[in-house]
Amino acid sequence: MKVIIMKISDLGGEFSLIDRLVKKVESDLLIEGIGDDAAVIRWTDDQHLLVTTDMLLDGDHFNTEWYTPYQIGWKSMVANLSDIAAMGGEPMFSFVSIAIPDDMEVEFLDGLYEGMQAATDRYGGAIVGGDTTHGKVLSINIAVLGIVAPEHLCRRGDAEVGDLICVTGPLGGSWGGLELLFKDIREGTTKHLEPDCRLDISSKLAPHVNAMIDVSDGLASEVRHICHMSGTGAVVHHEKVPLHPDAISAGKRLNKDPYRWALGGGEDFELVFTIPPGLLSKVEGFGVIVIGEILPKNEGIQLMKDGESTVLSGGYDHFSE
Amino acid sequence: MKVIIMKISDLGGEFSLIDRLVKKVESDLLIEGIGDDAAVIRWTDDQHLLVTTDMLLDGDHFNTEWYTPYQIGWKSMVANLSDIAAMGGEPMFSFVSIAIPDDMEVEFLDGLYEGMQAATDRYGGAIVGGDTTHGKVLSINIAVLGIVAPEHLCRRGDAEVGDLICVTGPLGGSWGGLELLFKDIREGTTKHLEPDCRLDISSKLAPHVNAMIDVSDGLASEVRHICHMSGTGAVVHHEKVPLHPDAISAGKRLNKDPYRWALGGGEDFELVFTIPPGLLSKVEGFGVIVIGEILPKNEGIQLMKDGESTVLSGGYDHFSE
Numbered sequence: 001m002k003v004i005i006m007k008i009s010d011l012g013g014e015f016s017l018i019d020r021l022v023k024k025v026e027s028d029l030l031i032e033g034i035g036d037d038a039a040v041i042r043w044t045d046d047q048h049l050l051v052t053t054d055m056l057l058d059g060d061h062f063n064t065e066w067y068t069p070y071q072i073g074w075k076s077m078v079a080n081l082s083d084i085a086a087m088g089g090e091p092m093f094s095f096v097s098i099a100i101p102d103d104m105e106v107e108f109l110d111g112l113y114e115g116m117q118a119a120t121d122r123y124g125g126a127i128v129g130g131d132t133t134h135g136k137v138l139s140i141n142i143a144v145l146g147i148v149a150p151e152h153l154c155r156r157g158d159a160e161v162g163d164l165i166c167v168t169g170p171l172g173g174s175w176g177g178l179e180l181l182f183k184d185i186r187e188g189t190t191k192h193l194e195p196d197c198r199l200d201i202s203s204k205l206a207p208h209v210n211a212m213i214d215v216s217d218g219l220a221s222e223v224r225h226i227c228h229m230s231g232t233g234a235v236v237h238h239e240k241v242p243l244h245p246d247a248i249s250a251g252k253r254l255n256k257d258p259y260r261w262a263l264g265g266g267e268d269f270e271l272v273f274t275i276p277p278g279l280l281s282k283v284e285g286f287g288v289i290v291i292g293e294i295l296p297k298n299e300g301i302q303l304m305k306d307g308e309s310t311v312l313s314g315g316y317d318h319f320s321e
Numbered sequence: 322m323k324v325i326i327m328k329i330s331d332l333g334g335e336f337s338l339i340d341r342l343v344k345k346v347e348s349d350l351l352i353e354g355i356g357d358d359a360a361v362i363r364w365t366d367d368q369h370l371l372v373t374t375d376m377l378l379d380g381d382h383f384n385t386e387w388y389t390p391y392q393i394g395w396k397s398m399v400a401n402l403s404d405i406a407a408m409g410g411e412p413m414f415s416f417v418s419i420a421i422p423d424d425m426e427v428e429f430l431d432g433l434y435e436g437m438q439a440a441t442d443r444y445g446g447a448i449v450g451g452d453t454t455h456g457k458v459l460s461i462n463i464a465v466l467g468i469v470a471p472e473h474l475c476r477r478g479d480a481e482v483g484d485l486i487c488v489t490g491p492l493g494g495s496w497g498g499l500e501l502l503f504k505d506i507r508e509g510t511t512k513h514l515e516p517d518c519r520l521d522i523s524s525k526l527a528p529h530v531n532a533m534i535d536v537s538d539g540l541a542s543e544v545r546h547i548c549h550m551s552g553t554g555a556v557v558h559h560e561k562v563p564l565h566p567d568a569i570s571a572g573k574r575l576n577k578d579p580y581r582w583a584l585g586g587g588e589d590f591e592l593v594f595t596i597p598p599g600l601l602s603k604v605e606g607f608g609v610i611v612i613g614e615i616l617p618k619n620e621g622i623q624l625m626k627d628g629e630s631t632v633l634s635g636g637y638d639h640f641s642e
Binding site for chain 2: 027029030033034038039041043044049051052053054055056057059060061092093095097098099126128129130131133134135136137139141143145
C-alpha cells in the first residue's frame with residue numbers, strides 16, 4: 001500500500017488553499033469574506049468597513065541584504081494599503097504585529113517603523129495597535145481597517161461584459177528590479193524596494209468603475225481573478241500593456257522580455273479596473289490606460305498579440321511557483 | 322569613542338517597546354489605541370468595535386513536538402479571543418494570516434484549522450479572511466474584531482480605589498504544565514496546551530466590573546498593568562490566590578512553588594477584574610474569587626503574605642525574560 005502524503009505545494013495555488021481552509025460564514029454583517037482584496041463588513045448606512053491583512057517574513061518576502069529597514073517597513077505597509085485602494089476605500093487604522101529576533105538592533109526597528117509611519121503619513125491608516133513579540137525570524141503582519149461608501153465599493157466580481165479593462169500605470173518595474181537584484185545590480189530597483197500604491201486616485205476612480213483589484217500577483221493573474229469572480233471572459237491586448245521604464249531598461253540590460261514581468265511579475269501595486277465605455281471620460285484625467293475588454297465567459301480569458309489570441313497565462317502564485 | 326549598539330533586549334519590556342514604536346494618534350473614532358487588550362473604535366451609538374491581534378511563531382510560542390496541530394490552532398485562537406473577553410466584548414470575525422513551510426503536510430494544516438474552527442465554534446468570532454503565504458517558519462497571526470456596548474467596555478485603566486480585585490478561576494496550571502513538558506512529562510499539561518478562555522462569563526461580568534484584563538502574562542503583571550493604567554496602587558493577598566489543580570500537582574512532582582507560576586506564569590487566560598464591593602454580589606454566582614483590593618497610588622503595588630507586605634513582582638515580559 002502506498003501512503004500518499006500531500007504537501008502544501010500539491011494543493012495548487014493560494015486561491016484553492018484559502019478556499020479549503022475557511023468555512024463559509026453566514027452573517028448579515030459580512031458582505032464579502034474571503035476572495036477579495038479585503039473583507040467587507042456592514043458598518044453604518046453610509047459606510048462599509050474594510051479589513052485586509054498580510055504577513056511578510058524575512059527571507060521570503062523581503063531580506064535585510066537588499067532592503068533598508070525603512071524600505072521593509074514602507075513596502076509592508078504599502079502592500080496592505082494597496083488592498084484598501086483596490087476596494088475603492090480609504091485606510092483608517094493599522095495594526096502591526098511584529099516578531100523580532102533577540103539580537104536585532106533598535107536602530108533597525110526604528111527604521112522599520114519610520115518606513116511604516118511614512119507610508120501611513122502619506123496614504124492614511126494610522127498605526128494604532130498591534131503585537132510585539134519574540135521570533136527567530138523577523139515577521140511582520142499588518143491588518144488595516146478601512147472605510148468605503150457602499151456605492152463606491154469595487155469588488156473583483158463586479159465586472160460586466162462590455163466593460164473596458166484599464167490599468168492606472170506602467171507595469172513590470174517591480175519584477176524587473178527584482179531580476180536586477182538577483183544579479184547584484186542596485187540601479188533601477190526602487191520600484192521593487194519602495195513601491196507606491198494608488199490611494200492617490202483610487203477613491204476618485206471608485207465612483208465610476210465596476211471591478212477593481214491591485215497588481216500584487218501580476219496583471220494576468222489579476223485579470224483572471226476578476227473574470228473568475230465576475231463569471232466573465234476577457235481579452236487583454238499585449239501591445240497596449242504599458243511597461244514601466246525600469247522594466248524596459250532592466251529588460252535590455254538582462255536581455256529578457258519585460259512584458260513577461262508586466263503580465264506575470266506582480267508587486268507593482270497599480271490598480272486594474274473595469275469600467276463601462278461610456279464612463280471612461282470620467283477617469284481619463286487620471287492617466288489610466290485601456291488594455292482590454294471584458295467578454296462573455298465562453299470566450300475565455302485571452303491575450304491578443306499580433307492578431308493572434310492565446311490564453312492569458314502568467315502571474316505569481318504563492319504556492320505553485 | 323565607544324559606539325553603543327542597543328539591542329531589543331535592552332529596551333526593557335514589551336510595554337515600553339510598543340510605546341516607543343507607535344505614535345500617539347488623535348482621532349474621534351479611536352477611543353482606545355495601544356495599551357489595552359484590544360483597540361476600541363467607535364462603531365454605532367450602541368456598539369464599539371474591538372480589534373486585537375497576536376502573532377505566534379513555531380519555536381517561540383508553540384512547537385510541533387509538544388502540541389498537536391489542533392492544539393496549536395485552538396490555543397492561537399483562544400489567546401486572541403481572550404483579549405476580546407477582557408474588554409467585556411463578544412468576538413465577531415477573525416482574520417488568520419499564516420506562513421507555511423513548503424514541506425508542511427496538508428494533514429497538519431487541516432488539524433491547525435480544525436483547532437481554530439473549534440475555538441470559534443465554541444466562543445464565536447468566525448474566521449472570515451486572512452492571508453496564506455510561504456514561510457520558513459510556521460507563523461500565525463490572528464486579528465479578531467469584536468463588539469461591546471459602550472457601557473460594558475472594561476478597560477485596564479478603569480479601576481477605582483476601593484475596588485475589590487477578583488479572578489475568574491484558578492491560576493498557574495498553564496505554567497505548571499509547561500514546566501512538566503520541559504521534563505518530558507505529558508500528564509497534567511492540557512491547561513497549557515489547550516486552554517479555555519472566559520468568554521462563557523465575561524459579558525455577564527462586564528456590566529458590573531470596572532477594570533478587566535486577561536491573564537496572559539501572569540497575575541502579578543496583569544495587576545501591575547491595571548494599576549499603571551488606572552493610576553492606582555493595589556494589594557494582592559497571597560493566600561487568596563487560587564491555584565489550579567494542575568499547578569499543585571506539578572509543584573509537588575517537580576518540588577517547585579506553584580504560587581510562582583500563578584503570579585508570574587501567564588497563559589492561564591482567566592480574567593482579572595476590579596469591582597466596587599457593593600456590586601460583588603452581582604458576580605459571585607460565576608465562581609469569581611476575591612484576591613485583593615485597589616489602593617491609592619502612593620501605597621504601591623503590594624503582595625501581602627503572612628502579614629508582611631512586599632512589592633508584587635513576577636510576570637512574563639516578552640523582552641526581559
